[in-house]
Amino acid sequence: MSLVNKMLRDLDARRAGDSERATFPAAVTPLAAHQEPRRGVPRLWLGMVLVAAGLGAAAWYGAQQMPATPSVAGTPPAPPVPVPAPASSVTPSVTSAAEPARAAAVALPSLRLADELSVVPAPLPAPQRKAVAPAPKAPERLTDPVPPRPPVVALPKVPTVPTVPAEGRVEKQVRLPSAAERAESEYRRGVLAQRQGRIDDAAGSYLAALEQQPEHAAARQTLAALLIETKRFDEAEELLRKGTELAPVRLASTLALARLKVERNGAQAALELLLKNSAAGESSPEYQGFAGALLNRAGRAAEAVERYQAATRLAPNEGRWWAGLGIALDAAGKSAEAREAYQKARSLPGLPADLAHHVEQRLR
Secondary structure: OHHHHHHHHHHHHHOOOHHHHOOOOOOOOOHHHHOOOHHHHHHHHHHHHHHHHHHHHHHHHHHHHOOOOOOOOOOOOOOOOOOOOOOOOOOOOOOOOHHHHHHHHHHHHHHHHHHOOOOOOOOOOOOOOOOOOOOOOOOOOOOOOOOOOOOOOOOOOOOOOOOOOOOOOOOOOOOOOOHHHHHHHHHHHHHHHHHOOOHHHHHHHHHHHHHHOOOOHHHHHHHHHHHHHOOOHHHHHHHHHHHHOOHHHHHHHHHHHHHHHHHOOOHHHHHHHHHHOHHHHOOOHHHHHHHHHHHHHOOOHHHHHHHHHHHHHHOOOOHHHHHHHHHHHHHOOOHHHHHHHHHHHHHOOOOOHHHHHHHHHHHO
16 A cells, blocks of 8 residues: 555656556546645545445446356255445544545555455355254163963863854744643543543543643543443543542542442442541541441441541531431431431531431431
8 A cells, every 4th residue: 555655646746647647547546636625525535435335336236147056955045245335434534635545545455356256155054963862761670570471271162052044034932832731731622522422532532631641630530430421430440540549639539439339339348448548538528428428338337427527527518418427326326416417407508309308307
């Protein structure tokens, strides 16, 4: 800068001509011009500011027109380097002529450098890697001892039952009738056949009922009566004898078999049969009255009185047992007690005709 000032002073001293001044830039002026009165200094500074502003605007415009440097794939282009603008304010107060010359000398290189400026892309900033904090170590823990597995017990295989598809139909389970139901059905069939006069079919149905249920009392008694009506006494006796061996039908079979024996002139055999099965007839007035009649016929009047008294206690409204008691008391020589028994029998309804006639004769 001192060299330029020296050259300017030399030109002013020699009063250089226009040809020598042409070798300097247009903005370089002799010092004499700057040593004019102070009223011209503000105009010179204003011109210099305008020139500097124009050059700065031209440099900025040229920078905008230059093609942007291609950016690396994936990274945005770098922004252009801003050009520093000249100071917008200049201190107007200058104390000497050397200060504006020094300012002009400093401004010239700045303007000349502004013409040669070019936009140089700024280096891409290095990608900042985020510091990854190391994963916290898991706290060490004491491993618990693994309990031993229980022994595997093999379960027995259950055989699978193959299922049959329903195929859209409902299977109705048919319940088979019991033996008692089948026996009752056969008995009813026999009764119907007997009413229709088909005796053999009826007998066959009764036998079929007894095969299904030997304890069927009605079938045994009805078949026995049918056999007696048809004079098949031996078959009837065998049928009833088998009944005396069965507890449920023992009493009924014993009474029926005893009557059959009486009709076949076997009163003594009938009495023995009744006495043999007396335990079955203790609570039966029929049994006690029938046993009293057989005992009285056999000349055992005292025993007959005991059986008739038992019958009247079990069935006090039955006239037959009171009439039989009167007969047994007469045979035992107790006429007064016999008369009271006859009077009781006559007072009760349902007395058979032959017994009623006998009672009337004994009361006269």
